[in-house]
Amino acid sequence: MRVGTRWLASPALGFIAFMVGGPMVVIVWYSLRTRGPGGVGVGDGLTVDAYERLVVTEDFAGNVGFDSTYLEVMWSSILLAAATMLVALAVGFPTAVWISNRPRHLQPLLVLAVTIPFWTSILVRTYAWIVILRETGPLASGFDAVGIDLPRMLNTRGATLVGMVYTFLPFMVLPIYAAAERFDHRIAEAGLDLGATPAVVLRKIVWPSVRPGVVAGCLLVFIPAIGAFLQPELLGGGRSLMIANLIQQQFGASRNWPFGSALAILLLVVVTVVLVVARRAAREARVVLS
Amino acid sequence: MTGQADTRRYPGIGPAARLAFAFLYAPLAVVVAYSFNSGPIVSRWEGFSLVWYREVLERSDVRDAVWVSLRVAVAASAAGTALALLAALGIVAMVRRGSPLAVGFLSTPLLVPEIVTAVGTLSFFVLLDFERGMTTLVLAHTAFCIPFALLPIRARLAELDPAVFEAASDLGASGFRLFRRVTLPLLVPGIVSGALLAFIISLDDYLISAFVAGPTSTTLPIFLFGLIRRGASPLINAVSTLLLLVTVAVLTASYITGKWRKPK
Amino acid sequence: MVAEGLRIQDVSKTFTAPEGGSVRALDGVSLDVGTSEFVVLLGPSGCGKTTLLRAIAGLEDVDSGRIDLAGERLDTVPPFRRAVNTVFQSYALFPFLTVERNIAFGLEMERRPKAEIRQRVAHALELVELSGFAKRTPAQLSGGQQQRVALARALVKEPKVLLLDEPLGALDLKLRRQMQAELKRIQRSVGIAFLFVTHDQEEALALGDRIAVLNDGRIVQVGTPQEVYESPETRFVADFIGETNLLPVERDAAGTVTVAGQWKLVAAEIVGADEALVAGGDQVVLAVRPERVRIDPGGELRGVVAEAAYLGADVHVAIDMGEGLLINVRTDAQDAIPEVGERVAVRIDPRHTRLLSS
Amino acid sequence: MVAEGLRIQDVSKTFTAPEGGSVRALDGVSLDVGTSEFVVLLGPSGCGKTTLLRAIAGLEDVDSGRIDLAGERLDTVPPFRRAVNTVFQSYALFPFLTVERNIAFGLEMERRPKAEIRQRVAHALELVELSGFAKRTPAQLSGGQQQRVALARALVKEPKVLLLDEPLGALDLKLRRQMQAELKRIQRSVGIAFLFVTHDQEEALALGDRIAVLNDGRIVQVGTPQEVYESPETRFVADFIGETNLLPVERDAAGTVTVAGQWKLVAAEIVGADEALVAGGDQVVLAVRPERVRIDPGGELRGVVAEAAYLGADVHVAIDMGEGLLINVRTDAQDAIPEVGERVAVRIDPRHTRLLSS
Amino acid sequence: GNDDDTQPAQPAQPEQTAEPAATTAPSEPDAPEEPDASDAADGEDAAPQPEEPAEADEQIGGEVNLYNWTDYISEDLLARFSDETGIKVNLSNYDSNETMLATLAAGATGYDVIVPSDYIIPLLIDQDLIQPIDAHAMENAAHIDPAFLDPYFDVGRVYTAPYLYGTTGLAVDTSQVPDPPDSWAEFFAVPEGSHGSIGMMNDQVEVVHAVLRAVGAEPCSTDPGDYALAEELLDGFKSAVSVINSDGIIERMAAGENSIHMEWNGAAYRSSLENPDLVYVYPSDGLTLWQDNFAVPTGAPNFDQALVFINWMMDPANIAEATNWNAYGNAIVGSDAYVDTDLASSPMVVPGSQELSYAAPVESCPIEAIDLYDRLWTSFRS
Ligand SMILES: Nc1ncnc2c1ncn2[C@@H]1O[C@H](COP(=O)(O)OP(=O)(O)OP(=O)(O)O)[C@@H](O)[C@H]1O
Ligand SMILES: Nc1ncnc2c1ncn2[C@@H]1O[C@H](COP(=O)(O)OP(=O)(O)OP(=O)(O)O)[C@@H](O)[C@H]1O
Ligand SMILES: [Mg+2]
Ligand SMILES: [Mg+2]
Numbered sequence A: 001m002r003v004g005t006r007w008l009a010s011p012a013l014g015f016i017a018f019m020v021g022g023p024m025v026v027i028v029w030y031s032l033r034t035r036g037p038g039g040v041g042v043g044d045g046l047t048v049d050a051y052e053r054l055v056v057t058e059d060f061a062g063n064v065g066f067d068s069t070y071l072e073v074m075w076s077s078i079l080l081a082a083a084t085m086l087v088a089l090a091v092g093f094p095t096a097v098w099i100s101n102r103p104r105h106l107q108p109l110l111v112l113a114v115t116i117p118f119w120t121s122i123l124v125r126t127y128a129w130i131v132i133l134r135e136t137g138p139l140a141s142g143f144d145a146v147g148i149d150l151p152r153m154l155n156t157r158g159a160t161l162v163g164m165v166y167t168f169l170p171f172m173v174l175p176i177y178a179a180a181e182r183f184d185h186r187i188a189e190a191g192l193d194l195g196a197t198p199a200v201v202l203r204k205i206v207w208p209s210v211r212p213g214v215v216a217g218c219l220l221v222f223i224p225a226i227g228a229f230l231q232p233e234l235l236g237g238g239r240s241l242m243i244a245n246l247i248q249q250q251f252g253a254s255r256n257w258p259f260g261s262a263l264a265i266l267l268l269v270v271v272t273v274v275l276v277v278a279r280r281a282a283r284e285a286r287v288v289l290s
Numbered sequence B: 001m002t003g004q005a006d007t008r009r010y011p012g013i014g015p016a017a018r019l020a021f022a023f024l025y026a027p028l029a030v031v032v033a034y035s036f037n038s039g040p041i042v043s044r045w046e047g048f049s050l051v052w053y054r055e056v057l058e059r060s061d062v063r064d065a066v067w068v069s070l071r072v073a074v075a076a077s078a079a080g081t082a083l084a085l086l087a088a089l090g091i092v093a094m095v096r097r098g099s100p101l102a103v104g105f106l107s108t109p110l111l112v113p114e115i116v117t118a119v120g121t122l123s124f125f126v127l128l129d130f131e132r133g134m135t136t137l138v139l140a141h142t143a144f145c146i147p148f149a150l151l152p153i154r155a156r157l158a159e160l161d162p163a164v165f166e167a168a169s170d171l172g173a174s175g176f177r178l179f180r181r182v183t184l185p186l187l188v189p190g191i192v193s194g195a196l197l198a199f200i201i202s203l204d205d206y207l208i209s210a211f212v213a214g215p216t217s218t219t220l221p222i223f224l225f226g227l228i229r230r231g232a233s234p235l236i237n238a239v240s241t242l243l244l245l246v247t248v249a250v251l252t253a254s255y256i257t258g259k260w261r262k263p264k
Numbered sequence C, D: 001m002v003a004e005g006l007r008i009q010d011v012s013k014t015f016t017a018p019e020g021g022s023v024r025a026l027d028g029v030s031l032d033v034g035t036s037e038f039v040v041l042l043g044p045s046g047c048g049k050t051t052l053l054r055a056i057a058g059l060e061d062v063d064s065g066r067i068d069l070a071g072e073r074l075d076t077v078p079p080f081r082r083a084v085n086t087v088f089q090s091y092a093l094f095p096f097l098t099v100e101r102n103i104a105f106g107l108e109m110e111r112r113p114k115a116e117i118r119q120r121v122a123h124a125l126e127l128v129e130l131s132g133f134a135k136r137t138p139a140q141l142s143g144g145q146q147q148r149v150a151l152a153r154a155l156v157k158e159p160k161v162l163l164l165d166e167p168l169g170a171l172d173l174k175l176r177r178q179m180q181a182e183l184k185r186i187q188r189s190v191g192i193a194f195l196f197v198t199h200d201q202e203e204a205l206a207l208g209d210r211i212a213v214l215n216d217g218r219i220v221q222v223g224t225p226q227e228v229y230e231s232p233e234t235r236f237v238a239d240f241i242g243e244t245n246l247l248p249v250e251r252d253a254a255g256t257v258t259v260a261g262q263w264k265l266v267a268a269e270i271v272g273a274d275e276a277l278v279a280g281g282d283q284v285v286l287a288v289r290p291e292r293v294r295i296d297p298g299g300e301l302r303g304v305v306a307e308a309a310y311l312g313a314d315v316h317v318a319i320d321m322g323e324g325l326l327i328n329v330r331t332d333a334q335d336a337i338p339e340v341g342e343r344v345a346v347r348i349d350p351r352h353t354r355l356l357s358s
Numbered sequence E: 001g002n003d004d005d006t007q008p009a010q011p012a013q014p015e016q017t018a019e020p021a022a023t024t025a026p027s028e029p030d031a032p033e034e035p036d037a038s039d040a041a042d043g044e045d046a047a048p049q050p051e052e053p054a055e056a057d058e059q060i061g062g063e064v065n066l067y068n069w070t071d072y073i074s075e076d077l078l079a080r081f082s083d084e085t086g087i088k089v090n091l092s093n094y095d096s097n098e099t100m101l102a103t104l105a106a107g108a109t110g111y112d113v114i115v116p117s118d119y120i121i122p123l124l125i126d127q128d129l130i131q132p133i134d135a136h137a138m139e140n141a142a143h144i145d146p147a148f149l150d151p152y153f154d155v156g157r158v159y160t161a162p163y164l165y166g167t168t169g170l171a172v173d174t175s176q177v178p179d180p181p182d183s184w185a186e187f188f189a190v191p192e193g194s195h196g197s198i199g200m201m202n203d204q205v206e207v208v209h210a211v212l213r214a215v216g217a218e219p220c221s222t223d224p225g226d227y228a229l230a231e232e233l234l235d236g237f238k239s240a241v242s243v244i245n246s247d248g249i250i251e252r253m254a255a256g257e258n259s260i261h262m263e264w265n266g267a268a269y270r271s272s273l274e275n276p277d278l279v280y281v282y283p284s285d286g287l288t289l290w291q292d293n294f295a296v297p298t299g300a301p302n303f304d305q306a307l308v309f310i311n312w313m314m315d316p317a318n319i320a321e322a323t324n325w326n327a328y329g330n331a332i333v334g335s336d337a338y339v340d341t342d343l344a345s346s347p348m349v350v351p352g353s354q355e356l357s358y359a360a361p362v363e364s365c366p367i368e369a370i371d372l373y374d375r376l377w378t379s380f381r382s
Helices: A006-031 A049-055 A069-100 A107-119 A122-133 A138-145 A157-182 A185-193 A198-209 A211-226 A230-234 A243-251 A257-289 B013-034 B051-058 B060-092 B098-106 B114-128 B134-159 B163-170 B175-204 B207-212 B220-230 B234-261 C049-057 C099-109 C114-127 C143-155 C173-190 C201-207 C225-230 C235-240 C275-279 D049-057 D099-109 D114-127 D143-155 D173-190 D201-207 D225-230 D235-240 D275-279 E004-009 E038-042 E052-056 E075-085 E097-105 E118-126 E139-143 E184-188 E204-214 E224-240 E249-255 E265-274 E303-313 E316-326 E353-358 E367-381
Strands: A033-035 A042-046 A056-058 A064-066 C006-016 C022-033 C038-042 C064-069 C084-087 C161-165 C193-198 C210-215 C218-223 C245-251 C256-259 C263-266 C284-288 C293-295 C301-310 C314-320 C326-332 C343-348 C353-357 D006-016 D022-033 D038-042 D064-069 D084-087 D161-165 D193-198 D210-215 D218-223 D245-251 D256-259 D263-266 D284-288 D293-295 D301-310 D314-320 D326-332 D343-348 D353-357 E063-069 E088-094 E160-173 E198-200 E241-244 E260-264 E278-281 E287-297
Touching (some): A006 A257, A006 B060, A006 B098, A033 A257, A049 A056, A049 A069, A049 A257, A069 A107, A069 A198, A069 A211, A069 A243, A107 A157, A107 B013, A107 B234, A122 A230, A122 B013, A122 B234, A157 A230, A211 A257, A243 E367, B060 B134, B060 B220, B060 B234, B060 E075, B114 B134, B114 B207, B134 B175, B175 B234, B220 E088, C022 C049, C022 C064, C049 C084, C084 C143, C114 C143, C114 C173, C143 C161, C143 C173, C210 C225, C218 C225, C218 C235, C225 D301, C235 C353, C245 C326, C301 D201, D006 D049, D022 D218, D038 D201, D049 D084, D049 D161, D049 D193, D084 D143, D099 D114, D114 D173, D143 D161, D143 D173, D173 D201, D193 D201, D201 D225, D210 D235, D301 D326, E075 E088, E075 E316, E088 E097, E160 E249, E160 E303, E160 E316, E184 E224, E204 E367, E224 E241, E224 E367, E249 E260, E249 E265, E260 E265, E287 E303, E303 E316
Parallel strands (some): C038 C210, C084 C161, C161 C193, D038 D210, E198 E241, E198 E260
Antiparallel strands (some): A033 A042, C006 C022, C245 C284, C256 C263, C284 C353, C293 C343, C301 C343, D006 D064, D210 D218, D256 D263, D314 D326, E160 E278, E160 E287
């Protein structure tokens, strides 16, 4: 029985088509234009210069050739996102499973507890990490007090990762929890009963059962993480440029809107590829499970 | 039987989860603690004081930014949730192949990197000659509120017994009355959590806001970003702590009201 | 009488299955339900019982045929205006409303005056013996109580026909028995027609004034409980309702039937043996209920006890007649229980056998 | 024999309920199960059946008491090292593994050689007659097939005791009957002990070599099906297993018992009437099975037919003896079915009655 | 803790006609216009209320939309403006010239006053993004230091009026680097004691300017050879850097986390209040002198109010309050009288003439240079 007609979806579909489709068309359009006078905005001509700049350069010595500078930025963004995803998974998986094993009435509270940090601005949260990680911060002083000298933490890749994981962890925990909550713990008991040790149960029974949640969580972390820029800036010491910064830079100091648009499209393409690949993985997981 | 396993049996799960919670809350503790710092530099503790709270309450730019953010978040999460609610109902009525497409399409704001959206949206608004301000902020926020609101509403809809709607129809309810008397109350938990989620996301957005905000619409994240630029003072912590307090109060209230509404 | 009741004529409904292909859920179903009759729709899972109820309630459109209620066409009326109500298998109570408000819902939709609603709800609560539970929410009730709220919610609308889709399916045996008696009592006291769906044949026999047996979207037999149990018209009905021994037989031209190569009996002795069956070329089987087979040293059929299970009131014995043919016998537990492996003879009274095409 | 089998001694277990308060799920339970015995644990919902099985499997720790298997202490061993296996009510198959891999799981955990696993899995599949289904996933199987996979998965480990927690609970009646016979066959052929939980008394009677009746965490009676059905020791057992009329009686000093003020019989005639019950000050009731009550014009007890339901093989009649006392009678459907309202007399053979304290 | 955020609490100390100001370097001490006598007539406060326009004009009311760098003007100052003129100020913020340029170029409207830096102004003018306001003709334009009257980016002050100015140099913690570098060349050679603790701004233009100077090239060079040298220099330098971030410099320097940091002079001054070991270096091979200005975007909805605001801000007492708040110098002669003494006497805020000679405004680079900048910067950061 229908509680409505499918036309009810049209306002939302229309709105998204307008608010996502419109800007995307503009971005594509910009990427194919010449630069505006003085580099501000876009000009009237049509060109693929912007795409060419992605891979070809005239180096400082005047040689024209393949150049991977910009692609490397893309690549390091992907690597950072992947690392974030893996660490978030390592932390998020046990957390989600643990929550799903708490008494029923506590679970919603714990899920809420995972999301509460979200209610402070991402800036403030990231800034709090600066405070924690800096050499004069509580962590270092704490260890110092007991005679342990910690290496520098702030302005390292490690700090970037901490900030990234912190920001995206709830996106990992929530979908895995959703899957784990539906997980029938009796099959874990069946595993024990059949001679699997708890560690084996976790690996061979719980893990495959929550895999759709894991796939969803990984996507939800990976995709926004590719576009992250705040954490590498603030925590990583800004020494590794990320694709989002690079794009922003093109619309800002470098005054190359077409190139910025082209970079944006490169980013979109990467995301789309990831989604297509992951969709296949997600579908597999679904087939096995249903 | 409760069907619950004893997690003490899973090696490492408990400690790992506890660590994760410590990880999640350590920065919050720092934020709150340093909001009481009397000194002007966030990271240098100079003694306890409430000066920053006084300043939050006195400074009109802070108030304005909070006010703008709250208005945008309320409007965008309300609009986003309403659209998502209709969409969720519409998606249920779709033929099987249609629904994943629609869901996928409505999720695109999650999938397009923020910076791309930000730049694109600004250019798009300019092209359409929309004056930037509250309206453009709300429009842009509504777009990414929809997928977040859609998630819990659809989840709620999926776990409902469709026979309840049939029962209502069988008992003589139809059209808008069916929606108001049955559909809406049944979906309340999903709508509330969808709206809350959308609200948080809207409240926290920096990048898109920075691009589409107009002259009189500096949101809190934009304001905070500026403050941090200039050298963070515990003012930021005080603002955040106050917001956090409000949040926890709202969440607690909605949890309590949600509890008695919750079937089974 | 029929013009007053529910008349279903030649109703068909085909679904397109999600995987493609189509399912004929109802295939020319015709059925009359009198104004205060208790009719049970009985059939195996997937035979179309729910589909038929939903078609009557208007929750499903039919492809062809028509449905009339009290002489007026029903199938063109939208569900929320039909004078029939449904008790859903899952109860489908509104979880956010109290028991009272659940029951009042239908009357509020009719925009009845407040006072009338209050009074009718109170009456309905009394009928289902839940007066003390008016302020609870469904989650605070047991399964049986929820079931009764669902019943009251439908009854309070005073429908001409009440449709019940396996309303007792989720209850355990004891409670189920108790609710069966309760339902029967309520149906008698309100005097409206009940169309009751079940796949439990014992429930059907205990409740129905008449039973309509449905298979594969078709009604295969309609009759009183005795009629369908004692005189099944098809092999399907015989097998589906109660336990039955279906024994392959051979016929000769004279109309004599031989069972398991051991026992000959003339067709005239057999109750269900009409000309066509005896003469026809179809395969036929002889149906006999286990409780009508007696272990008796003078019996015509001989075999070996394959299994003997004590069931309290009676004993179930399976006797191997050779060539894979088992005859099930149900005897009183007071009789001696034969040992497994023992050679025994059984006697079947031809009056309790039926010849059915297989 | 006992040193070889499973011995449960004085096991207790208390849960703290989530709402606070505590539930004594097991209260000094002792039970022996022989090496190839089929013991059924029967009891109402919540009586502790599952808890006992889980305690044996090691999925729940006990508070006190001990459990031994083949003479060795079992309750201190972690679950994954106990030589017992469980067939769960929900089957608890691994949805992401094929049938074959499900069955192989336990052997893989033992790190058996591949060839051995292959061979034993094939054998187990044969045993449960699912050889053709090795490559399917559980979702592609019917309920009965899933149930058999669960059985095979546990059996392939060759446990000393197989624990089965209402394995047939989710199946429909026909399939259930069929699976009961199947289970019995398999148990005989593998020759290991089965401890089988059910709350269905008919199933218990049909399957068990012995039945242990559990109530409120305590074992109230253990015995063969005949013993518990024919000679229930408590009112609870009489009422729980099968249908029973529990008639209030008066006693006089001479030991004469009067039923419903109408029928006197001397205590010596009654099977379960020991000294204590006849003499004692407790309230006592006379228990008699409905199938042992006969409608007979010459009967000692007179009443009015309150209800008569045709159930196919037999007819259920409720006779109102006045003062709210109903006697249920089950008679053969071949006998004439009395009309509701008819005055009838019933006769009860004292040999089929028992006196029980109430 | 005397820092910017606490200063608004203590408004410009009114040392009326006290000392004849410290060295107001860029200005020739020619027209030391003392605050008008008329302000006494106001008599609202003990403090001088020195704005003639507000007084002369009747309150014109309305509002003005100010689009400014974040936290670059004090609330109290704006509040006072509103009190005196009846014009409500709506403030919104940006974090870089480029962001501001991008939003204006994208067509954003609604702003009445913006605060662009020097090099971005020609672009704004070229694109018709700002309109002439004839600042030179304003009542308070008389106070403008002549050195700021004909800047390269707006000769004759047609489009803009001056706000604050400063330099981008090096803050050095002498407790860690006892021998501070004198030039960019020495800085990029990694001075003793600074390895691994050098802080850079996250500012493509400033950093590339600096490294070009270090290799002896001019900012905005379009000669790829210069960039090859620069890249080589940066390759060696990279490992010495601990952070590239324009935010939080004050904190880091105050806490001693960075031994050397590229920093604006005003920020360096504020850091030095926390860390007395701090010195500010004016590199001898050249440093950027930047000037921020008021301008009015084309199509500003409240043109008149914008002019009132700009004129009001050129009043010596008013602009002095901005200097006190931000610790950057201003171009208004006579404001020294209202500026905190500590500030006025600090070489970090007010450079000596020797230092000032190294500093020069830098024009907006041509597109070709910008592309080279982008590539060098990207390679430095990845
Ligand atoms: N919405 C539908 N789409 C496709 N097929 C359907 C739909 N509803 C029912 N069917 C099919 O129609 C047939 C009849 O279904 P119906 O639900 O009426 O059976 P039923 O007799 O009520 O069975 P059960 O006892 O299991 O409830 C089944 O084969 C079913 O799969
Ligand atoms: N983990 C638990 N926490 C608290 N109480 C429990 C727990 N497990 C069981 N109980 C309680 O212990 C008692 C016995 O439960 P158990 O599951 O053994 O009953 P059962 O006989 O198997 O019932 P059923 O036939 O319904 O399965 C019940 O009252 C139950 O509520
Ligand atoms: Mg059905
Ligand atoms: Mg149980």
